[in-house]
Amino acid sequence: MTKTVLITGASSGFGAAAAKRFAAKGYRLVLLARRIDKLETLKISLPDPQRIFTAELDVTESNAVKKCFDSLPHEFSEIDILVNNAGLALGIESADKTDFCDWQTMVDTNITALLRVTRYFLPGMVARNSGHIINIASIAGSWPYPGGNTYGATKAFVQQFTRGLKADLLGTNIRVTEISPGMAETEFSVVRFKQNKDKADKIYKDAKPLTAEDIAEIIEWVTSVPAHVNINSLEVMPVCQAWGPLTVSRSE
Ligand code: NDP
Ligand code: 8X3
Numbered sequence: 001m002t003k004t005v006l007i008t009g010a011s012s013g014f015g016a017a018a019a020k021r022f023a024a025k026g027y028r029l030v031l032l033a034r035r036i037d038k039l040e041t042l043k044i045s046l047p048d049p050q051r052i053f054t055a056e057l058d059v060t061e062s063n064a065v066k067k068c069f070d071s072l073p074h075e076f077s078e079i080d081i082l083v084n085n086a087g088l089a090l091g092i093e094s095a096d097k098t099d100f101c102d103w104q105t106m107v108d109t110n111i112t113a114l115l116r117v118t119r120y121f122l123p124g125m126v127a128r129n130s131g132h133i134i135n136i137a138s139i140a141g142s143w144p145y146p147g148g149n150t151y152g153a154t155k156a157f158v159q160q161f162t163r164g165l166k167a168d169l170l171g172t173n174i175r176v177t178e179i180s181p182g183m184a185e186t187e188f189s190v191v192r193f194k195q196n197k198d199k200a201d202k203i204y205k206d207a208k209p210l211t212a213e214d215i216a217e218i219i220e221w222v223t224s225v226p227a228h229v230n231i232n233s234l235e236v237m238p239v240c241q242a243w244g245p246l247t248v249s250r251s252e
Contacts, residue, residue: 006030006079009086011038013186017216032057059086059113079121084114085136089192092147103150110154132175135162139182175230177222182237184210207240
């Protein structure tokens with residue numbers, strides 16, 4: 001039977017690349033994001049647009065999320081694979097200088113919205129005793145860096161919540177996976193630097209970052225292993241990235 005994949009944040013980056021990959025494999029897709037124009041362009045570029053349902057949705061809007069999910073067309077309403085991908089970093093200032101609204105937006109999007117979407121579809125998965133939830137976290141959830149404060153903390157939440165889900169779902173056939181990518185060139189930095197393309201480009205200058213397609217391949221792969229195998233967690237960096245040494249502030 002054709003499986004249905006729901007991807008939040010499918011208008012660019014990992015989400016759009018994952019949509020292309022799942023579409024090429026013949027899955028039915030529910031693609032969500034705020035930029036519906038991008039979703040529509042993506043939809044018509046995919047092999048079988050009738051198998052794709054798109055909706056303009058801000059995942060931080062709780063009423064809109066419920067309305068959207070309650071009104072999914074019947075053939076798209078049972079979600080087999082949920083890719084909780086919508087997310088963002090805003091700013092890279094130290095915690096004392098940051099804009100509090102940016103922190104709130106990251107918490108609302110990366111944590112609260114991920115919980116909302118998961119909580120909506122999980123009971124159906126449990127009732128059917130089948131499903132796969134894939135949460136996109138980040139290396140920033142495990143490895144702190146200056147200015148990563150709240151962004152990293154939201155992704156640490158995603159990592160730990162995924163483990164909690166796995167514990168709760170023991171005894172069911174539902175799989176739960178957390179993927180923590182490192183530096184990947186998508187719209188991520190343009191968003192983080194509030195549309196300052198020069199600043200965003202500097203992040204990737206003279207480096208070979210991960211691509212959206214690299215992560216999409218991994219997202220699809222974790223769903224393709226035998227049904228009794230659960231990939232709990234994957235941390236992925238480009239070869240050109242690694243941790244820095246611990247630092248010490250010394251007096252003269
Ligand atoms: P992009 O900025 O290219 O994609 C982010 C996606 O999230 C877009 O489709 C955007 O759609 C969507 N989104 C953001 N806010 C909302 C919202 N409120 N409602 C609905 N959709 C929303 O970045 P990436 O593809 O890189 O990011 C995808 C995920 O991967 C994020 O969770 C990010 O934190 C994570 N990540 C990224 C890394 C990187 O280096 N690129 C590394 C590690 C993790 P729209 O604006 O149309 O709503
Ligand atoms: C994105 C990776 O290192 O910019 O989650 O935080 S990083």
